Amino acid sequence: MTYSAGYGDPESGGPATAWRDGWPVYDRSGTVCVIGAGPSGLTAMKNLKEQGFGVDCYERDTSVGGAWNWRHDRSPVYASTHLISSKPFSQFPDFPMPDSWPDYPKHSQVLEYLEHYADHFDLKPHIWFGTEVVKVEPAEGERWDVTTRSTGGYGGERIHRYAAVVIANGHNWSPKRPEYEGLEDFKGEVIHAAQFKDAAQLRNKKVLVIGAGNTGCDIAVEAAQQAARCWHSTRRGYWYTPKYTLGRPADQVNDLMLWLKLPLRARQFLAHRTLKSTVGDLTRFGLPKPDHKIYETHTIVNSQLVYYLGHGAVSPVGDVARFHRNSVELKGGEVIEPDLVVLATGYHPSFDFIDGNLLGVDASGRPRLAMHAFPKRQPTLAVAGLLQPDSGLFPLVHWQMVAFARMLRVREAAPAKAVAVQRRLEAELDRRWTTAKVKDSTRHWFEISHTTYLKAIQRLLDELSLEGAK
Amino acid sequence: MKVMRAREWAFPIAPVRREVRRATPELDEGKPPVLFVPGFGHGAWVFAEHWLEHTADRGFPAYAVSLRGHGDSAKAPKATLRAYAHDVAQVAASLPRRAVIVGHGAGALVTAHALARYPARAAVLLSPVFGGAGTALRNPMLSLPALFGGGLRLPAGQLFSRELPANAARGYAARLGRASTRAQWQLLRGRTPQPPVGDPPVLVVGSPDDRIVSDTALRRVARGYGGAPLLFPGMGHDLMLDTRWREPIDAILDWLEKSA
Numbered sequence: 001m002t003y004s005a006g007y008g009d010p011e012s013g014g015p016a017t018a019w020r021d022g023w024p025v026y027d028r029s030g031t032v033c034v035i036g037a038g039p040s041g042l043t044a045m046k047n048l049k050e051q052g053f054g055v056d057c058y059e060r061d062t063s064v065g066g067a068w069n070w071r072h073d074r075s076p077v078y079a080s081t082h083l084i085s086s087k088p089f090s091q092f093p094d095f096p097m098p099d100s101w102p103d104y105p106k107h108s109q110v111l112e113y114l115e116h117y118a119d120h121f122d123l124k125p126h127i128w129f130g131t132e133v134v135k136v137e138p139a140e141g142e143r144w145d146v147t148t149r150s151t152g153g154y155g156g157e158r159i160h161r162y163a164a165v166v167i168a169n170g171h172n173w174s175p176k177r178p179e180y181e182g183l184e185d186f187k188g189e190v191i192h193a194a195q196f197k198d199a200a201q202l203r204n205k206k207v208l209v210i211g212a213g214n215t216g217c218d219i220a221v222e223a224a225q226q227a228a229r230c231w232h233s234t235r236r237g238y239w240y241t242p243k244y245t246l247g248r249p250a251d252q253v254n255d256l257m258l259w260l261k262l263p264l265r266a267r268q269f270l271a272h273r274t275l276k277s278t279v280g281d282l283t284r285f286g287l288p289k290p291d292h293k294i295y296e297t298h299t300i301v302n303s304q305l306v307y308y309l310g311h312g313a314v315s316p317v318g319d320v321a322r323f324h325r326n327s328v329e330l331k332g333g334e335v336i337e338p339d340l341v342v343l344a345t346g347y348h349p350s351f352d353f354i355d356g357n358l359l360g361v362d363a364s365g366r367p368r369l370a371m372h373a374f375p376k377r378q379p380t381l382a383v384a385g386l387l388q389p390d391s392g393l394f395p396l397v398h399w400q401m402v403a404f405a406r407m408l409r410v411r412e413a414a415p416a417k418a419v420a421v422q423r424r425l426e427a428e429l430d431r432r433w434t435t436a437k438v439k440d441s442t443r444h445w446f447e448i449s450h451t452t453y454l455k456a457i458q459r460l461l462d463e464l465s466l467e468g469a470k
Numbered sequence: 471m472k473v474m475r476a477r478e479w480a481f482p483i484a485p486v487r488r489e490v491r492r493a494t495p496e497l498d499e500g501k502p503p504v505l506f507v508p509g510f511g512h513g514a515w516v517f518a519e520h521w522l523e524h525t526a527d528r529g530f531p532a533y534a535v536s537l538r539g540h541g542d543s544a545k546a547p548k549a550t551l552r553a554y555a556h557d558v559a560q561v562a563a564s565l566p567r568r569a570v571i572v573g574h575g576a577g578a579l580v581t582a583h584a585l586a587r588y589p590a591r592a593a594v595l596l597s598p599v600f601g602g603a604g605t606a607l608r609n610p611m612l613s614l615p616a617l618f619g620g621g622l623r624l625p626a627g628q629l630f631s632r633e634l635p636a637n638a639a640r641g642y643a644a645r646l647g648r649a650s651t652r653a654q655w656q657l658l659r660g661r662t663p664q665p666p667v668g669d670p671p672v673l674v675v676g677s678p679d680d681r682i683v684s685d686t687a688l689r690r691v692a693r694g695y696g697g698a699p700l701l702f703p704g705m706g707h708d709l710m711l712d713t714r715w716r717e718p719i720d721a722i723l724d725w726l727e728k729s730a
């Protein structure tokens with residue numbers, strides 16, 4: 001099999017060369033298909049192109065940026081979103097964000113960055129906007145038939161056959177909605193955080209925010225400033241890391257400790273001490289004591305929540321027991337009367353266009369992938385960006401895609417080596433890429449430590465080196 | 471390829487104001503932008519003399535950056551090689567399209583470091599000073615002061631061929647500045663740059679009559695990138711300021727048209 005380089009035009013793919021269920025299949029020979037033009041899809045395209053592959057990308061929206069394009073219907077981003085990871089952790093490792101930008105850029109800057117990346121590396125001519133992938137099925141020779149149609153279902157479906165597929169559809173757009181007794185009868189308004197766009201939605205309302213991921217904490221902070229009242233419900237205590245510690249962005253301090261090779265326990269100790277000496281013991285505000293050490297839940301980076309707790313503008317409450325017609329009952333028996341409930345309970349991954357078995361998806365919806373990216377026995381399929389890192393995502397997904405492109409190259413040049421690497425990856429299918437004992441929660445399915453993960457990537461890249469093999 | 475960069479993440483380079491000179495073609499023919507990186511002591515002006523306009527006339531958008539502490543960029547007495555490479559990657563990434571980087575003298579070493587952090591479309595190393603003991607031994611009078619905190623001395627006679635009129639040579643030499651002491655040390659120590667990302671084609675250009683870079687050094691650098699140098703006999707170290715400045719730049723642009 002050879003891979004073709006250069007631009008492709010799936011519309012003029014020539015005559016159909018195969019058939020599937022009575023439909024024509026257009027063969028795109030060695031081209032790789034990328035699903036989604038968010039950060040993960042863009043870096044997949046850039047790195048595949050760089051290693052000489054032709055790429056076709058399908059994006060159901062009308063522009064690039066994925067989650068960071070808040071004009072997109074499904075974008076989870078709200079007006080006040082800023083990065084939680086500082087610039088060195090938030091940029092692609094070979095494409096720095098401008099020096100003139102702040103430590104923690106705003107969502108509109110991230111979008112600008114992604115648009116610039118797409119232009120700089122000439123990716124847009126490869127993207128089919130307003131086109132949704134509805135089916136991905138295996139074809140002979142470890143290739144893939146990809147069925148697309150216009151977003152919204154207008155027009156017919158088309159099938160193209162690809163040498164490989166990268167699934168970069170994001171995992172922060174399909175809301176995770178908890179079920180509560182009495183919720184249907186509740187007369188107040190209930191929205192998921194995905195529908196929260198602007199602080200104006202909270203103005204002068206009595207707001208209950210459920211969940212203390214980064215989304216829930218951001219919304220509680222907005223509510224503290226805009227709403228008539230704000231209750232923040234959490235089912236456990238957390239560590240709220242400020243954006244700055246010891247005079248620099250907190251994640252840079254953390255990596256300084258990593259650079260000094262401090263083990264996890266020492267880092268946890270130091271982080272606990274630092275928090276204790278700055279914000280102090282949060283149980284004095286009525287918050288539960290954390291049931292875990294720091295780094296054992298997905299890091300919350302928020303300097304303002306503690307500030308507003310201390311101003312009484314956010315009232316911490318426990319888990320919700322049930323809803324009534326006009327009120328919400330908490331597990332302690334307390335009853336509150338919000339007009340607006342925001343479920344900031346996170347998002348589910350969703351791969352409805354592919355047979356879940358190919359990704360090892362279990363009954364709870366959790367895929368089983370080597371390094372959260374490479375499915376078992378499918379060497380020409382990868383999932384990009386399905387990670388919940390303790391730092392920024394962009395560098396990690398960049399390296400994932402450098403490795404995948406290399407893997408495809410090695411399959412061509414040294415097939416035996418490719419098989420050996422694939423086997424080794426599969427042997428580590430259930431490995432977790434973090435040393436911390438993370439809490440058992442669906443939100444931690446893809447939780448990783450960026451250092452542990454990048455070391456594994458380094459190993460993979462070294463194994464895939466073709467030097468000396470040629 | 472180095473994936474773990476904890477030190478770089480923990481200590482990001484401080485931002486500075488940077489001088490970028492540019493010349494853009496009248497018509498955008500879709501050719502890649504070319505970013506020129508001057509060597510130690512030199513500023514963007516050395517390329518603004520002839521090469522920027524000439525490159526633009528041939529249809530390539532042309533840019534030249536002054537490394538921090540040089541030309542009209544902000545002062546940076548403590549700058550490291552990494553900070554200089556950061557300056558190059560910052561400017562390259564800000565350009566509308568994937569750029570070609572052309573580095574001169576020690577700027578070629580800075581460029582080589584930048585190539586490990588930005589996937590250039592192609593790169594050209596002009597009269598490259600890659601440092602190490604060889605550089606110091608060949609030019610003891612130039613480099614000794616650097617070891618003791620002085621500047622690398624670059625007298626006009628070392629930089630230009632005899633064809634360049636003496637007063638022009640003196641004028642240029644008078645405009646030279648100096649790199650930071652730390653960067654000079656790092657140059658003499660000569661740490662090998664990490665391999666380039668994105669596998670760009672690399673061309674090495676120089677003169678056998680360069681009095682700073684020996685023929686052997688030139689060939690060694692070229693061999694490191696899997697090629698042989700393109701030579702312009704009779705020219706001095708500062709190819710872009712010499713009387714026959716047109717020849718090397720035309721050869722470089724011809725090469726770019728073919729390979730990038």
Ligand SMILES: Cc1cc2nc3c(=O)[nH]c(=O)nc-3n(C[C@H](O)[C@H](O)[C@H](O)COP(=O)(O)OP(=O)(O)OC[C@H]3O[C@@H](n4cnc5c(N)ncnc54)[C@H](O)[C@@H]3O)c2cc1C
Binds near residue numbers: 037038040066090391
């Ligand atoms: C509020 C918020 C803040 C965040 N802050 C940070 C942060 O500070 N740092 C950080 O690193 N990460 C952050 N994240 C995580 C964020 O999800 C990632 O940064 C990043 O956007 C993930 O990129 P992606 O390309 O994998 O997915 P997405 O950005 O979701 O992009 C997926 C793309 O695929 C398209 N698509 C999906 N299905 C199909 C289909 N069937 N056919 C065609 N196209 C399809 C979508 O339209 C979309 O454009 C944040 C997330 C949220 C919710």
Ligand SMILES: NC(=O)c1ccc[n+]([C@@H]2O[C@H](COP(=O)([O-])OP(=O)(O)OC[C@H]3O[C@@H](n4cnc5c(N)ncnc54)[C@H](OP(=O)(O)O)[C@@H]3O)[C@@H](O)[C@H]2O)c1
Binds near residue numbers: 319
């Ligand atoms: N840059 C930014 O500013 C920013 C902002 C927002 C989000 N993000 C990122 O976006 C991603 C998603 O974040 P997210 O905050 O939307 O989701 P998340 O991290 O999954 O957090 C969900 C929160 O809801 C709670 N929860 C879930 N199900 C619940 C239930 N049934 N009952 C009660 N509580 C429940 C969880 O509690 P448990 O801990 O008990 O499971 C957790 O506190 C993360 O990677 C995050 O870092 C970044």
